[in-house]
Amino acid sequence: MSLRTPMRRILGAGSAKQGVHHWWVQRLTAVALVPLSVWFAVSLLALPSFDHATVAAWIGQSWTALLLILLVLVATWHSRLGLQVVVEDYVPGPGARTTTLVLVDFAHALLAAAGVFAVLKVALGGAP
């Protein structure tokens, strides 16, 4: 049973502030990614070498670990929202579309969890 009145349903006024959520988070993550991606590119290119000791020492610094975790989380979120729109636009048929969206969600959950886990493991000294 819906608690909405017939007038509200006709006016389509039942979803105040929810419809813009996707749009808003896409922008919020975009703004956050501007400094995060610039920081990531500059620090990566400034590394003296990419051998294990150097990279692990870099990730081991508190600020690096913190910013890397933020980068992984914000970028996967932004990517998930972006790919969702692409799937909704181009994958025909509700069955295939829902299946693809579920796969996109699972893949991004895996990426976010793995990325955070990896950074924490190195930062907390678990990758000698």
Add this chain to the structure above:
Amino acid sequence: MPTRPLSPHLSVYKLKYTMLTSGLNRITGMGLSTGLVLLVYWLMAVAGGAHAQARAERLLALPMMKLVYAGYIVAACYHLVAGIRHLVWDTGRGLERAQSQRSAWLVVVVSLVLMLLVGYGAWLSMARAP
């Protein structure tokens, strides 16, 4: 394809560069999503220790991968600059036709400059640690 009549879509429009700059933003975004897989793969390899990282580098240090990294630099620079253009639009500014045509060129020029800068940085980094 459904047999019912469909409303005219992309194919009926003459290609304009403002369409191209918008489409490229989506395409580079999709490309960068695959870069996320590569980033997490690398982080997991580092987390696995020196041996695991060396194993992953058999893939990551392939000569062909330099082309892939160059592609990511191009995609990231373009998506960053074009994305900022979208953020400006979101404030309601620059939406007139002449303004958006001008900003389309600005996006191309600024992202090209950025690509050259980052590419130079990557080249210096490679010279240091091949």
